[in-house]
Amino acid sequence: MSLAAHVVVRRGSLALDVALDVADGEVLAVLGPNGAGKSTLLRVLAGLLAPDGGQVVVDGDQTWDSADRHVPAHRRALGMVFQDHLLFPHLSVTENVAFGLRTRGVRRPAARAAAGQWLDRVGLAGLGDRRPGELSGGQAQRAALARALVGDPRVLLLDEPLSALDARTRLTVRAELHRHLAHYAGSAVLVTHDPVDAMALADRVVVVEEGRVVQAGTPADVARRPRTDYVARLVGLVLLPGTGAGQQVALDGGGVVAVAEEAAGEVFVAVRPESVALYLERPAGSPRNVWPLQLVSATPHGSVVRCDLAGEVPLTADVTATAFAELGLAPGAAVWASVKASEVAVYAR
Amino acid sequence: MRRRDAGVPAPLLVPALLGVAFLVLPLVGLVVRAPWGDLGPQLTRPGVGEALRLSLVSATLATVVSLLLGVPLAWVLARSRIRGRSLLRALVTVPLVLPPVVGGVALFLVLGRQGLVGRWLYETTGLSLPFTTAAVVVAETFVAMPFLVISVEGALRAADARFEDAAATLGADRWTTFRRVTLPLVAPGVAAGAVLCWARALGEFGATITFAGNFPGTTQTMPLAVYLALQRDPDAAIVLSLVLLAVSLATLLLLRGRWLGRGAGQGGVA
Numbered sequence: 001m002s003l004a005a006h007v008v009v010r011r012g013s014l015a016l017d018v019a020l021d022v023a024d025g026e027v028l029a030v031l032g033p034n035g036a037g038k039s040t041l042l043r044v045l046a047g048l049l050a051p052d053g054g055q056v057v058v059d060g061d062q063t064w065d066s067a068d069r070h071v072p073a074h075r076r077a078l079g080m081v082f083q084d085h086l087l088f089p090h091l092s093v094t095e096n097v098a099f100g101l102r103t104r105g106v107r108r109p110a111a112r113a114a115a116g117q118w119l120d121r122v123g124l125a126g127l128g129d130r131r132p133g134e135l136s137g138g139q140a141q142r143a144a145l146a147r148a149l150v151g152d153p154r155v156l157l158l159d160e161p162l163s164a165l166d167a168r169t170r171l172t173v174r175a176e177l178h179r180h181l182a183h184y185a186g187s188a189v190l191v192t193h194d195p196v197d198a199m200a201l202a203d204r205v206v207v208v209e210e211g212r213v214v215q216a217g218t219p220a221d222v223a224r225r226p227r228t229d230y231v232a233r234l235v236g237l238v239l240l241p242g243t244g245a246g247q248q249v250a251l252d253g254g255g256v257v258a259v260a261e262e263a264a265g266e267v268f269v270a271v272r273p274e275s276v277a278l279y280l281e282r283p284a285g286s287p288r289n290v291w292p293l294q295l296v297s298a299t300p301h302g303s304v305v306r307c308d309l310a311g312e313v314p315l316t317a318d319v320t321a322t323a324f325a326e327l328g329l330a331p332g333a334a335v336w337a338s339v340k341a342s343e344v345a346v347y348a349r
Numbered sequence: 350m351r352r353r354d355a356g357v358p359a360p361l362l363v364p365a366l367l368g369v370a371f372l373v374l375p376l377v378g379l380v381v382r383a384p385w386g387d388l389g390p391q392l393t394r395p396g397v398g399e400a401l402r403l404s405l406v407s408a409t410l411a412t413v414v415s416l417l418l419g420v421p422l423a424w425v426l427a428r429s430r431i432r433g434r435s436l437l438r439a440l441v442t443v444p445l446v447l448p449p450v451v452g453g454v455a456l457f458l459v460l461g462r463q464g465l466v467g468r469w470l471y472e473t474t475g476l477s478l479p480f481t482t483a484a485v486v487v488a489e490t491f492v493a494m495p496f497l498v499i500s501v502e503g504a505l506r507a508a509d510a511r512f513e514d515a516a517a518t519l520g521a522d523r524w525t526t527f528r529r530v531t532l533p534l535v536a537p538g539v540a541a542g543a544v545l546c547w548a549r550a551l552g553e554f555g556a557t558i559t560f561a562g563n564f565p566g567t568t569q570t571m572p573l574a575v576y577l578a579l580q581r582d583p584d585a586a587i588v589l590s591l592v593l594l595a596v597s598l599a600t601l602l603l604l605r606g607r608w609l610g611r612g613a614g615q616g617g618v619a
Contacts, residue, residue: 048514073517074525080518086511090533099529100519147519157518 002060003155003187007044008053009037009211016040016211019054022155022187029190029202029219033230037211038191042159045189046080047073058154058187074103076155079148083160085140087132093119093143094128100151118146122176138169145180156181156188162197174200195234199223207231225347226270238316240269241349249346255312258288258341266349273306275343276317279336280327289339291315295329309337376594383591384584391588399566400574401592407482407570408550411489412497415546419497420539424527426498427505438502445495452491453559460487460560484561485568489550497539497546504538505531541604548600552593 002023009016016037022028032038043049045056047064056065064071079100087096097115102108119128122142132140141161148156161177162170178201181188192198198205199219207215207222207230215227226232232239242251244263250256257269277283283290293311300306305324307317315337319327329335357365384391391397425431426438444452460467460478471477478484512534516526532539554572561568563577571593579586 043514046514046518048517072522073514074520074522076518078518080515082511082515086509086515088512088515088530088534090536099516099521103516103520103522103525103529151520 003045003056003058003189004060005045005056005065006054007041007051007056007065009040009044009049010052011040014040014211017054018206018208018211018213020189020206020213022189024187025185026204027181027184027188027190027202029192029198029205030208031192031195031198031205031222031231031234032208033193036208038193038208039159041208042080042157042189042191045155046078046157047071047076077151077153078155078157079151079153080157081141081144081148081159081161084164085132085137085144087135087140087143087147089132091132092128093124093130093132093135096132096143097128097147097150100147104151114150115146118150119143122146122180136169137165138173141165141173142176145177149180149184152186154186156184156186158188158190158192160192161190163192163194177201195223195231224270224345225268227268227349232270236273237345238271238273238314240271240313242267242269244346247341251313253314255291257313257339257344259344259346260342261346263346267346268349270345270347271315271339272343273316273318274304275339276315277338278307278317278319278323278327278329279338282336283338288341289344291337293335293337295331295333295335297331298324298329309335313337315339379587379590379594383587387584388588391585392592394585396565396569396574397585397589397592400569400571400589403482403485403566403569404551404571407485407489408493408547408553410486411493411550412543412547414486414490415494415497415550416539416543419494419542419546420501420532423498423501423505424531427502428510441498442495444492445499449492449553449555449557450559453488453556456484456488456491456556456560460484479560480562480564480568482561482567485557485570488556488560489553492553492556493546493549496549497542500542500545501535501539504535504542507538508534544600544603548597551596 002021004021006019007016014037018037018041020028030038030041040049044051044065047070050070051065054065055063057063063069064076087093088099091099094112094115097118098111101111101114106114116128119125122145124139124142124146127135127139132143135143145161162174165173174197181201190197190201202219205217205219205222206213207228209228209230215222215231222231223235226235226237226239229239240251240253240257242249242257244265244267247259247262248256249259249263249267249269251269259269291311291313293309293313293315296308296310298305298307300321301318303321304318305321307319307324307329309315309317317337327335422441426434426441457464457479459465462468462471462477462479467478478487508531512530513526516530521529552572553570554576557568557570558573563569563573571589575586575589575593578589
């Protein structure tokens with residue numbers, strides 16, 4: 001079981017052109033900001049929307065979409081989990097889970113038995129007679145997962161499956177989802193704008209921005225070496241494009257950053273905000289990366305204060321609340337920022 | 350509402366009270382003027398039961414026909430992407446604003462024995478529609494079905510179409526989706542539309558008298574009987590009107606949960 005797709009859709013301002021391959025048992029996360037075309041991509045894979053070009057092929061020989069073929073959603077062996085579960089409110093939980101089996105011709109007793117087994121597996125044993133409205137958000141999303149998986153689909157599509165849940169529920173449901181995805185033999189595509197979901201659940205990540213794939217790789221690789229500002233911000237890095245020469249990188253926006261490794265050609269420099277130190281005076285001991293900058297804004301961010309800095313090298317610094325108080329900084333204040341060369345990541349563009 | 354009465358400015362309060370009086374007083378008059386002592390004999394007079402039965406049966410049949418044709422029509426208006434949909438909607442709602450008498454004339458011209466369809470019907474089957482009970486049902490359906498269509502279309506538009514997407518990903522074709530997901534979801538809207546349609550059919554006068562005539566036992570429904578009785582025996586007219594008023598109030602009670610209980614226009618799911 002595998003999924004190979006190249007999806008082209010033109011809809012108003014959206015020009016979507018994305019190719020992806022998902023192997024057996026693999027979970028691919030499609031990560032991107034709102035309006036990037038992620039949901040449109042998923043709707044095409046589901047058969048709810050006919051693409052303007054490209055193809056969708058399952059298992060190497062089953063063509064779901066091509067120039068002269070469009071298999072409608074109800075004839076595709078797939079399961080889909082929606083952001084706000086979309087359990088049918090007029091049916092019981094068991095009937096909801098059994099729905100996909102009934103439409104595919106399974107007799108009622110067998111369908112209900114299979115639904116009951118799946119409700120056990122997702123931890124909803126004994127809740128089958130309830131209406132969806134009587135479930136909590138986490139329970140409803142578990143039921144929705146059971147409903148999507150009960151027919152043993154070749155392709156599982158997950159559209160922001162955790163984003164409607166509150167923070168604590170999200171944590172537990174994410175862990176359970178991870179367990180079920182690990183046992184799932186088909187190809188799974190997870191659409192999300194939350195990097196934590198992508199990192200925790202996916203084997204591979206593709207980042208989609210404005211309808212295009214801007215980066216693809218393992219979650220760890222994407223987190224360590226972001227290639228766009230969007231991804232860098234998501235994973236909490238400052239991304240600076242430049243040109244490497246020896247152990248120095250001349251930034252495209254001006255300024256020079258010293259790095260620990262040899263760099264050549266067009267590169268990205270990535271700086272973690274917590275590795276940036278702030279001083280009121282130029283620090284002694286002459287570290288190589290020191291810049292006079294201006295504080296633009298400071299916002300509390302957990303136990304630290306996130307300081308956005310402008311100047312020759314625009315940076316973000318995370319300093320502890322105590323340190324921030326000691327510096328006595330106000331927006332607009334001049335400040336010295338330093339980063340150790342060994343703390344700067346550099347990789348080819 | 351009572352709690353906030355003190356806050357209603359006079360320019361709004363006075364017309365509002367006048368409006369209430371205008372709507373309620375005629376009904377009060379009807380109740381006051383009713384020959385209560387004579388009610389039993391009046392109700393059991395020959396023709397009254399017949400007219401009431403004919404009214405109930407024809408209004409119910411008209412509602413059934415409206416459901417069979419109107420719900421699919423509402424679905425087409427709300428869900429399909431066929432061209433000329435707004436024109437179609439405008440055409441469907443014409444009977445809402447058309448004077449019913451004109452509707453009756455139009456039906457006569459098309460379905461009468463010399464009409465476009467009626468002539469063909471008569472020549473091939475020997476059936477003639479006007480002045481039969483079937484004509485009553487046709488006239489009532491013509492006038493009342495738009496109420497059902499508008500109501501169901503509104504319910505369909507308000508219903509979350511993503512449930513239908515979910516059904517499709519679960520292997521349901523559009524017909525199965527309609528039966529097992531869409532229809533149950535909009536059932537309250539269909540019920541409200543059916544009640545509205547039935548009430549409109551029950552009160553139908555103009556199209557019925559024009560297209561079906563006024564024959565006791567076959568086409569004389571309650572409203573026609575009321576009108577006729579008023580000219581000969583006002584007391585009988587009042588009694589018949591009381592019966593229709595009672596039926597209307599019962600209809601209102603059926604709708605109450607939907608319109609009065611949750612505020613007008615909310616259309617909440619019961």
